[in-house]
Amino acid sequence: QKEVEQDPGPLSVPEGAIVSLNCTYSNSAFQYFMWYRQYSRKGPELLMYTYSSGNKEDGRFTAQVDKSSKYISLFIRDSQPSDSATYLCAVAYNFNKFYFGSGTKLNVKP
Amino acid sequence: SAVISQKPSRDICQRGTSLTIQCQVDSQVTMMFWYRQQPGQSLTLIATANQGSEATYESGFVIDKFPISRPNLTFSTLTVSNMSPEDSSIYLCSAEVQGNGNTIYFGEGSWLTVV
Numbered sequence: 001q002k003e004v005e006q007d008p009g010p011l012s013v014p015e016g017a018i019v020s021l022n023c024t025y026s027n028s029a030f031q032y033f034m035w036y037r038q039y040s041r042k043g044p045e046l047l048m049y050t051y052s053s054g055n056k057e058d059g060r061f062t063a064q065v066d067k068s069s070k071y072i073s074l075f076i077r078d079s080q081p082s083d084s085a086t087y088l089c090a091v092a093y094n095f096n097k098f099y100f101g102s103g104t105k106l107n108v109k110p
Numbered sequence: 111s112a113v114i115s116q117k118p119s120r121d122i123c124q125r126g127t128s129l130t131i132q133c134q135v136d137s138q139v140t141m142m143f144w145y146r147q148q149p150g151q152s153l154t155l156i157a158t159a160n161q162g163s164e165a166t167y168e169s170g171f172v173i174d175k176f177p178i179s180r181p182n183l184t185f186s187t188l189t190v191s192n193m194s195p196e197d198s199s200i201y202l203c204s205a206e207v208q209g210n211g212n213t214i215y216f217g218e219g220s221w222l223t224v225v
Contacts, residue, residue: 034213043202043216044153046111088152090214095141095206097168098214100153 006101019076023089030091079108112207114217128191131220133203138183141206159186193224
């Protein structure tokens with residue numbers, strides 16, 4: 001069983017839509033949760049990180065962690081064509097090793 | 111946050127040759143890591159670059175193939191040795207940055223194509 005599972009998509013939405021990206025993880029001992037955005041042929045860019053259950057908001061982005069269900073989500077409000085990218089979730093016990101999801105490719109159509 | 115610079119950003123390499131990738135962080139960091147991302151795949155940790163000691167390699171990666179240096183708290187190199195087409199990948203340097211909550215930042219990556 002993989003440490004973290006992520007639907008690869010692709011996910012195609014119209015501009016202005018609310019986007020929901022999701023991951024599940026296997027081990028309840030994970031305590032660090034991150035979302036990265038990766039444009040084609042670029043390095044991953046940190047979007048959000050959280051260490052606890054609940055919601056964390058930053059502009060149009062909201063990260064949600066449900067430790068009881070071992071489920072993490074990223075919501076993007078008012079999606080823009082510039083949000084088109086691959087989104088990677090990551091989990092970790094500590095900072096010695098991160099486990100990444102396979103990435104969800106998002107396309108926001110103008 | 112941190113600025114992590116990698117070079118080269120991309121290169122085309124001949125089979126059997128070796129290439130060294132450099133990674134520079136704009137601040138002192140304790141932990142630096144090297145990842146590989148093969149086309150269409152997620153990130154796989156190659157090794158943790160330890161300052162002043164040998165790198166810690168993940169299963170499936172060995173020092174002879176991927177020698178790593180970490181001479182100080184801001185710089186590391188990864189060498190991909192005796193390259194084959196299977197080594198064609200993006201190689202990413204990352205660092206743990208301490209601040210208002212620690213997290214990991216990435217460089218822009220080095221895209222290697224082996225022909």
